[in-house]
Amino acid sequence: MEQTLGIIGGGQLGRMLALAAIPLGFKVSVLDPTPNCPASVCALQTLGSFKDAAAIKQFASQQDFLTFEIESANAQALLSLQQDGKNLNPQPQMLALIKDKFAQKIFYQQHAIPCAQSYKVDSKNEIVRAADKIGYPFLLKARFDAYDGRGNALVRSAADIDDAMAKLGANNLYVEQFVPFVKELAVIVARDSQNNIRSYPVVETIHENNICHTVLCPAPISVEQSEQATQFAEQLVSHLEGAGVFAVEMFLSAQGEIIVNEVAPRVHNSGHHTLEANVTSQFEQHVRAVTGLPLGDPSLKVPAAVMMNILGERAGDANIEGLDAALAIDGVSVHFYGKAQTKLERKMGHITVVASDLATAQANALQAKKLLKI
Amino acid sequence: MEQTLGIIGGGQLGRMLALAAIPLGFKVSVLDPTPNCPASVCALQTLGSFKDAAAIKQFASQQDFLTFEIESANAQALLSLQQDGKNLNPQPQMLALIKDKFAQKIFYQQHAIPCAQSYKVDSKNEIVRAADKIGYPFLLKARFDAYDGRGNALVRSAADIDDAMAKLGANNLYVEQFVPFVKELAVIVARDSQNNIRSYPVVETIHENNICHTVLCPAPISVEQSEQATQFAEQLVSHLEGAGVFAVEMFLSAQGEIIVNEVAPRVHNSGHHTLEANVTSQFEQHVRAVTGLPLGDPSLKVPAAVMMNILGERAGDANIEGLDAALAIDGVSVHFYGKAQTKLERKMGHITVVASDLATAQANALQAKKLLKI
Numbered sequence: 001m002e003q004t005l006g007i008i009g010g011g012q013l014g015r016m017l018a019l020a021a022i023p024l025g026f027k028v029s030v031l032d033p034t035p036n037c038p039a040s041v042c043a044l045q046t047l048g049s050f051k052d053a054a055a056i057k058q059f060a061s062q063q064d065f066l067t068f069e070i071e072s073a074n075a076q077a078l079l080s081l082q083q084d085g086k087n088l089n090p091q092p093q094m095l096a097l098i099k100d101k102f103a104q105k106i107f108y109q110q111h112a113i114p115c116a117q118s119y120k121v122d123s124k125n126e127i128v129r130a131a132d133k134i135g136y137p138f139l140l141k142a143r144f145d146a147y148d149g150r151g152n153a154l155v156r157s158a159a160d161i162d163d164a165m166a167k168l169g170a171n172n173l174y175v176e177q178f179v180p181f182v183k184e185l186a187v188i189v190a191r192d193s194q195n196n197i198r199s200y201p202v203v204e205t206i207h208e209n210n211i212c213h214t215v216l217c218p219a220p221i222s223v224e225q226s227e228q229a230t231q232f233a234e235q236l237v238s239h240l241e242g243a244g245v246f247a248v249e250m251f252l253s254a255q256g257e258i259i260v261n262e263v264a265p266r267v268h269n270s271g272h273h274t275l276e277a278n279v280t281s282q283f284e285q286h287v288r289a290v291t292g293l294p295l296g297d298p299s300l301k302v303p304a305a306v307m308m309n310i311l312g313e314r315a316g317d318a319n320i321e322g323l324d325a326a327l328a329i330d331g332v333s334v335h336f337y338g339k340a341q342t343k344l345e346r347k348m349g350h351i352t353v354v355a356s357d358l359a360t361a362q363a364n365a366l367q368a369k370k371l372l373k374i
Numbered sequence: 375m376e377q378t379l380g381i382i383g384g385g386q387l388g389r390m391l392a393l394a395a396i397p398l399g400f401k402v403s404v405l406d407p408t409p410n411c412p413a414s415v416c417a418l419q420t421l422g423s424f425k426d427a428a429a430i431k432q433f434a435s436q437q438d439f440l441t442f443e444i445e446s447a448n449a450q451a452l453l454s455l456q457q458d459g460k461n462l463n464p465q466p467q468m469l470a471l472i473k474d475k476f477a478q479k480i481f482y483q484q485h486a487i488p489c490a491q492s493y494k495v496d497s498k499n500e501i502v503r504a505a506d507k508i509g510y511p512f513l514l515k516a517r518f519d520a521y522d523g524r525g526n527a528l529v530r531s532a533a534d535i536d537d538a539m540a541k542l543g544a545n546n547l548y549v550e551q552f553v554p555f556v557k558e559l560a561v562i563v564a565r566d567s568q569n570n571i572r573s574y575p576v577v578e579t580i581h582e583n584n585i586c587h588t589v590l591c592p593a594p595i596s597v598e599q600s601e602q603a604t605q606f607a608e609q610l611v612s613h614l615e616g617a618g619v620f621a622v623e624m625f626l627s628a629q630g631e632i633i634v635n636e637v638a639p640r641v642h643n644s645g646h647h648t649l650e651a652n653v654t655s656q657f658e659q660h661v662r663a664v665t666g667l668p669l670g671d672p673s674l675k676v677p678a679a680v681m682m683n684i685l686g687e688r689a690g691d692a693n694i695e696g697l698d699a700a701l702a703i704d705g706v707s708v709h710f711y712g713k714a715q716t717k718l719e720r721k722m723g724h725i726t727v728v729a730s731d732l733a734t735a736q737a738n739a740l741q742a743k744k745l746l747k748i
Contacts, residue, residue, distance in 0.1 A: 002712070019393055022415055025694050025710035025723075041396055042416040279650075279705055279728060294702040301728065302675050320399050328668040331653055336399035338376070349399075354653060354675065 002027040005291060006063030008050045008078075009070035010039035012337035012347065013267050016275070017069060018043040020283035026291065031059040038337045053077035060086055067244060067290040069266055071098050072145075089193070089290040090242030090265045098265055101151075102143045102174040108260055111239050113232055115260045116251075117177040123170075127161055130175035139176040140164040152210065154178070179259055181251035185219055186270035187233035190285045193243045193292045198285075200278060200298040202229045205249070205270050211345055212269045214365070215307040216358055217277060218300070221252060228258050236263055243289040245282050247271060269309070273352045274298070276333050277305035302354040306361040308369045310334075310349035312342035322371040331355050332368045348374045376401040379665060380437030382424045382452075383444035384413035386711035386721065387641050390649070391443060392417040394657035400665065405433040412711045427451035434460055441618060441664040443640055445472050446519075463567070463664040464616030464639045472639055476517045476548040482634055485613050487606055489634045490625075491551040497544075501535055504549035513550040514538040526584065528552070553633055555625035559593055560644035561607035564659045567617045567666045571608055572659075574652060574672040576600045579623070579644050585719055586643045588739070589681040590732055591651060592674070595626060602632050610637055617663040619656050621645060643683070647726045648672070650707050651679035676728040680735040682743045684708075684723035686716035696745040705729050706742045722748045 005021050007014045010032030018028040018039050028043040031050055039045065048055030050073040060066050060081050066088040068078070078092035097103050105118040119130040121140075131138060140161070142151035153164035165173070184207060188200040204219040205212055219226065233248035240246060240263070247268030249261045271282035280288075280296025288295055312318075318340055326332055336349035351368050355361035379395050381388045384404030389412040392402040402417040405424055413419065422429030424447040434440050434455050440462040442452070452466035471477050479492040493504040495514075505512060514535070516525035527538035539547070558581060562574040578593040579586055593600065607622035614620060614637070621642030623635045645656035654662075654670025662669055686692075692714055700706055710723035725742050729735035 015396075019396065019416075022389075022393065022712070023707075023709040025697070025708075025712070027415070041401070042393075276653075280707075284707075288701060293698050296701065296706075297704040323399070324667050327662060327670065330671040332670075333397075333654075333658075334399075335397040338396070338399070 003064045003291070004029065004062060005287065006031065006059055006066045007039070007043070008056065008059070008066070008068035008073045010034075010037035010043065010045055011069060012038050013069035014039035015042060015337060016272075016283045016335070017067075017267065017287060020281060021287045024284070024287060024291075024293075026287070029059070029063065031055060036340065038339060041338060050074065053080070057081065060088075065089075065291045067286070071095055071265060075099070087292075090240065090244040090246070094240050094242075094265060098263065100143050101141060101262065104262055105174075105176070107239070108236065111235065113236050113260050114258065116179050119175045121173050121175050124161060124165065127165075127173075127175055128158065131155070131158065134175070134177045137178045139178055140168060141174055141176050142168050143172045143174055150210075179251050179253055181259075182254050183219070183221065183252040185221070185229050185250040185252055185258070186215075186268070187229055187248050187250070188245055188268060188271040188274070188282050188298070189233050189237040189248060190245045190282075190289055190295050190298065191237060191243055192289050192295045196295060197234055197237065198295045198298050199230050199234055200271060200274060200282065201300055202226045203270055203273070209345065211309070211311065213309055213311075215270050215273055216362065217273050217305045217307075220358060225252060225256065225258060232258060232260055236260060240265065243292075245271070245286040245289065269347075272335070272350050273305040273307040275335070276352045276354050277302050303356050304358040304361045305352060305354045306358065306365040308351045308365045309347055310336070310351060310369065310372055310374060312344055312346040312348050313373065315343050316341070318342045318348060318374050321373040325371040326351065326368040329353070329364050329368050331361070331364055334368075334372070336374070342374055377438045377665070378403065378436060379661065380405065380433055380440045381413070381417070382430065382433070382440070382442035382447045384408075384411035384417065384419055385443060386412050387443035388413035389416060389711060390646075390657045390709070391641065391661060394655060395661045398658070398661060398665075398667075400661070403433070403437065405429060410714065412713060415712055424448065427454070431455065434462075439463075439665045441660070445469055445639060449473070461666075464614065464618040464620070468614050468616075468639060472637065474517050475515060475636065478636055479548075479550070481613070482610065485609065487610050487634050488632065490553050493549045495547050495549050498535060498539065501539075501547075501549055502532065505529070505532065508549070508551045511552045513552055514542060515548055515550050516542050517546040517548055524584075553625050554628055555633075556628050557593070557595065557626040558635075559595070559603050559624040559626055559632070560589075560642070561603055561622050561624070562619055562642060562645040562648070562656050562672070563607050563611040563622060564619045564656075564663055564669050564672065565611060565617055566663050566669045570669060571611065572669045572672050573604050573608055574645060574648060574656065575674055576603045577644055577647070583719065585683070585685065587683055587685075589644050589647055590736065591647050591679045591681075594732060599626060599630065599632060606632060606634055610634060614639065617666075619645070619660040619663065643721075646709070646724050647679040647681040649709070650726045650728050651676050677730050678732040678735045679726060679728045680732065680739040682725045682739045683721055684710070684725060684743070684746055684748055686718055686720040686722050687747065689717050690715070692716045692722060692748050695747040699745040700725070700742040703727070703738050703742050705735070705738055708742075708746070710748070716748055
């Protein structure tokens with residue numbers, strides 16, 4: 001009898017999880033509200049919202065193992081499944097923490113993990129008082145529903161506060177120290193059901209308009225910085241609960257300090273290159289972890305890899321162009337997500353390039369990316 | 375608009391082709407007579423026989439690109455599709471050649487490719503006369519429908535001839551010189567639609583009961599032998615037609631000579647390790663070739679890889695055991711084929727192990743194989 005793995009959410013992450021779970025012998029299903037969602041070509045899709053408690057419960061009843069690819073899934077429904085004894089991983093308790101960016105900062109402070117100073121603010125007065133403590137510029141941020149840069153405003157002086165509040169709404173805000181970073185880093189950390197932890201090599205992530213554009217692996221930083229980033233990431237994940245893959249995002253300051261920014265309890269854009277570059281991909285690793293299997297080797301099998309996202313450049317029907325030219329470059333792998341509609345800056349796919357050094361991988365990835373349109 | 379790729383045959387080869395085609399943006403379908411065939415979890419299955427000309431024609435009408443994973447597909451139907459201008463690769467003309475093992479030998483001789491001396495025989499008298507030329511022992515072989523060792527009989531002396539004929543039937547036989555080989559080798563050769571050729575590193579294949587059990591990559595042979603094997607394989611494929619991946623199987627004789635045994639016009643068991651070990655897997659390579667895309671880099675990204683087949687050891691419902699213990703060994707990847715029923719020596723899946731040297735890979739693969747049951 002095949003064992004069943006249910007994934008709440010069937011976007012590109014669910015698609016790549018399903019592609020990794022099939023060879024391991026699992027029958028994969030996804031719960032997703034969009035007909036023909038990206039994962040539907042390699043998983044049975046149940047049409048339904050991952051916010052809908054009844055839909056989640058019904059879906060879960062058919063699964064031996066359950067996980068999620070989206071942290072906005074209905075946390076209450078997931079908690080109730082867990083209380084019913086479902087094999088659900090990672091643990092949904094932490095979703096409340098993950099969803100509240102301010103609570104995350106407090107959590108890091110409590111566990112002595114370096115992060116940007118942050119203050120909860122409920123009014124303009126409180127914003128001004130927080131500014132007195134941390135100085136300008138600072139970031140005004142929404143505590144909830146903030147991703148891909150939505151929910152952030154840079155406040156350069158007191159004169160910017162009104163505009164920032166207008167942009168973000170007056171409620172559920174916090175003030176965060178502005179860290180003038182020289183690099184953004186990320187570490188994928190995996191934990192199995194026996195609490196064994198294995199981490200992937202540190203990567204540098206490069207964002208534009210707050211959207212991840214490029215991942216460099218290994219990150220061009222010192223060995224000490226790399227060890228420290230790994231240590232902070234593992235320390236953070238050790239305080240979270242459940243089996244699975246977690247992505248920890250960090251800043252490297254001009255002074256060489258590493259500061260944790262945030263964590264996602266799932267496979268992550270900063271780990272897509274692991275499909276080609278690492279012995280065990282983040283997707284297989286997550287499947288192993290949430291199904292009670294042991295973790296695989298996360299180490300690199302190539303000297304260097306670069307990932308670049310293929311982002312939509314217009315709105316309309318998706319239409320792949322330039323694939324032949326891009327694939328003519330050695331070391332290029334292309335992953336499309338099967339989205340029927342393209343949109344400005346929508347994640348439509350990604351390119352990974354492996355090479356004998358980072359400069360070659362980056363040059364080839366950039367060339368491939370320029371050739372590809374969707 | 376997604377382009378469609380149709381595969382005639384939906385067994386494990388179709389399954390792994392589909393898994394490789396999905397990230398490249400293709401909508402994949404398979405034609406296969408078995409409900410819930412291995413590829414059905416990642417491709418749209420049309421239920422139908424690959425011997426049925428009408429089913430093939432109907433299936434083909436829905437595909438932008440068409441290929442096959444099984445050389446016993448109806449060659450006449452494929453030829454007729456080709457005449458209708460379908461994008462079908464590789465070219466079906468050669469299927470007549472591939473299906474006739476004696477014709478293959480003549481073909482090699484015509485193109486000066488070293489192979490075992492062979493004689494067509496229509497009677498016991500002709501067998502005896504052939505034996506006079508090549509001596510005992512020799513092989514009596516069926517020209518058609520011979521695979522995984524079926525259709526071969528070793529004739530040690532004239533006294534064995536009657537038994538061998540009884541085993542193989544009296545018709546369509548040929549006599550083949552017995553080559554006392556020290557190793558069996560294989561080379562996967564890919565050709566794109568522009569006739570560019572790229573070859574994978576030579577592997578050693580180890581058969582038991584004429585079924586592939588183990589693949590060692592790279593083959594533990596000399597550089598000269600490896601170059602010669604590659605040269606013969608490319609020479610052979612250059613005389614075949616169409617784009618795709620071809621597997622050339624060879625013997626290394628005790629004298630160090632390389633002798634071509636046979637060719638398969640498709641992805642092959644001797645290339646399964648390329649999923650983990652090579653920059654471009656044989657499956658992605660075949661998809662690229664048959665869809666008019668350029669070939670990828672076939673080179674290794676690990677020092678060594680070993681593949682072992684997971685063969686059924688009993689008859690009955692498939693039931694995976696020992697997966698957790700097998701995956702606890704570093705470098706182990708497991709691929710199940712999703713077959714509901716196991717049978718003695720049926721190919722149910724395979725293990726690939728990557729490592730820093732062949733001995734480690736082989737030891738780890740053997741250990742994993744002993745732990746896994748299905």
